[in-house]
Amino acid sequence: MKRGITLRIKSIVIFLLFAGLIGLAFYTAMDKKEEKPTEVKKEENTGLERGSIAPNFSLKTLDGKQVDLKDYRGKKIIVNFWATWCPPCREEMPEMERFYKDYKNQDVEILAVNLEYSEPNTEKVSKFVQEYKLSFPIPLDEKNTIGKQYRAVSIPTSYFIDEKGMVSTSHIGPMDYKFMKNEINKMNR
Incomplete structure (x- = not known):
């Protein structure tokens, strides 16, 4: 009987972890959809190397x-x-x-x-x-x-x-x- 209870508890814990991971993945996906695009546009070829456009400040x-x-x-x-x-x-x-x-x-x-x-x-x-x-x-x-x-x-x-x-x-x-x-x-x- 103890073994059956332990097995059920393990099954419940695994189920809760799995459900939590699915919920986290869903939450993260929804959160990314709501992100607004940044207002700052990075110019092409921006950088610090010779011939690159210097980053604006x-x-x-x-x-x-x-x-x-x-x-x-x-x-x-x-x-x-x-x-x-x-x-x-x-x-x-x-x-x-x-x-x-x-x-x-x-x-x-x-x-x-x-x-x-x-x-x-x-x-x-x-x-x-x-x-x-x-x-x-x-x-x-x-x-x-x-x-x-x-x-x-x-x-x-x-x-x-x-x-x-x-x-x-x-x-x-x-x-x-x-x-x-x-x-x-x-x-x-």
């Missing part, structure tokens, strides 16, 4: 303006990821400012994306910008979403993007004036 700058990468199409762009505490970033900033002043009227833009999530506060970023007298836009990546998307693990990391929005090259480490000039001029060929 939208960030607020230090002065509160909205910056969208796609709005800079028609210009050559240097997207630079940096932080105030980074010695190589400090090293390249005067070079970037000098380059920007010389090339901004030649359809060249620098977007220096501050990895704000790694900063103690925004005030430190403001003081840094004032100290180095930076005049190019400083978008703030508060949650490191763009830094991750652009694989900015080591900083500074920079991407050179042509007028069509395509990645020309990337660079890890500090840049000097001559390097930036050479990379921008390569885009003319």
Whole structure:
């Protein structure tokens, strides 16, 4: 008799597990049908490799303006990821400012994306910008979403993007004036 009860209990447990799995499969299928399509359309050939369209991003700058990468199409762009505490970033900033002043009227833009999530506060970023007298836009990546998307693990990391929005090259480490000039001029060929 004990064996019969044990067998019935096992049968009931197996039946309940099987019913639960069917219910879960049905629930998952119904849940997927109700999902709304995402509003963000990914452009074809988007990526970080040379010749790929650079992934678009939208960030607020230090002065509160909205910056969208796609709005800079028609210009050559240097997207630079940096932080105030980074010695190589400090090293390249005067070079970037000098380059920007010389090339901004030649359809060249620098977007220096501050990895704000790694900063103690925004005030430190403001003081840094004032100290180095930076005049190019400083978008703030508060949650490191763009830094991750652009694989900015080591900083500074920079991407050179042509007028069509395509990645020309990337660079890890500090840049000097001559390097930036050479990379921008390569885009003319």
